[in-house]
Amino acid sequence: MRRELLPGEKIGQVDLARRVGVSRSPLREALRTLESEGIVTYENNRGYVVARLDADDLAQVYRLREIIEAELLRSIQRPTAGQLAELDALNAEMVAAMAPATSRSCSGATGGSTSRSSISPR
Numbered sequence: 826m827r828r829e830l831l832p833g834e835k836i837g838q839v840d841l842a843r844r845v846g847v848s849r850s851p852l853r854e855a856l857r858t859l860e861s862e863g864i865v866t867y868e869n870n871r872g873y874v875v876a877r878l879d880a881d882d883l884a885q886v887y888r889l890r891e892i893i894e895a896e897l898l899r900s901i902q903r904p905t906a907g908q909l910a911e912l913d914a915l916n917a918e919m920v921a922a923m924a925p926a927t928s929r930s931c932s933g934a935t936g937g938s939t940s941r942s943s944i945s946p947r
Contacts, residue, residue: 832877836865 830836842852856873859865863882865873878886904912 830875832875834875835871836873836875838872 836856838849838852838856842849845852856865856867860867860873863876866876867873
């Protein structure tokens with residue numbers, strides 16, 4: 826059901842209400858809220874449309890993203906040696922589980938076996 830609307834695209838209220846399973850009344854209230862936040866605009870004789878972002882808006886979005894991502898990276902803890910060992914073991918299990926299928930598909934094409942290398946999480 827996920828669909829992205831392009832800037833300037835009209836929002837069909839009847840279809841959208843049906844897809845998300847609500848009546849038009851709460852949908853209209855939600856659209857008014859989105860309009861107050863600058864996400865959608867209301868155009869006479871057209872209805873609600875997705876707002877167009879200008880260069881300043883986009884610069885602000887990316888600046889906020891940069892701040893949030895930097896703060897997130899500062900707030901997380903590094904994995905412990907035990908967690909890394911567990912990830913290594915899980916990685917080895919996945920590689921082993923894939924090896925028979927990969928060997929069958931590759932051996933038919935090349936006539937021989939294939940070499941595999943494990944991806945290390947470090």
